[in-house]
Amino acid sequence: MPGMMAKASAPTRTFSAAGSPTGPKCVLDRLxxxxxxxxxxxxxDRRATQIVRTPEGLRYRDEVLxxxxxxxxxxxxxxxxxxxxxxxxxxLVAEH
Incomplete structure (x- = not known):
């Protein structure tokens, strides 16, 4: 319409959890x-992948605990x- 200014829209970003640095895939890649x-x-199941802790992963878990x-x-x-x-x-956990 004449005389009306167009409203500027801010750029938007979309992220998926899988692509973010804290998403499951990125966390698993880093580990x-x-x-x-x-x-x-x-x-x-040929479609599935198992995640297996290595001996180093088990030692690290024990150290953290x-x-x-x-x-x-x-x-x-x-x-x-x-x-x-x-x-x-x-x-509490059992009741919820």
Whole structure:
């Protein structure tokens, strides 16, 4: 229409989770490059790929779990309170 200014639209971007740096494929690619996992063909489904932890990946997992347990804020709780909290969380998970 004469006398009306066209409204400028801002450029838009679309991203898929698979293409983002934190998407599943990118995360798996990075872990594979680091030697923490490998992809293998599924034994009974040619369309599928299995993700398998390497021995280095298993060692890394164990190290991370050890560090988490050593630096957990829960370690300041008495064992009986840790058990109570664990039971409570299991109940919450089971109910939802």
């Amino acid at each position: 594979e490059r680091q030697g923490l996992l490998r992809r293998e063909p599924h034994p009974s 050890q560090r988490l347990s050593e630096h957990s804020p829960l370690t300041s709780l008495a064992d009986s309170r840790q058990d109570a909290l664990r039971d409570l969380l299991r109940t």
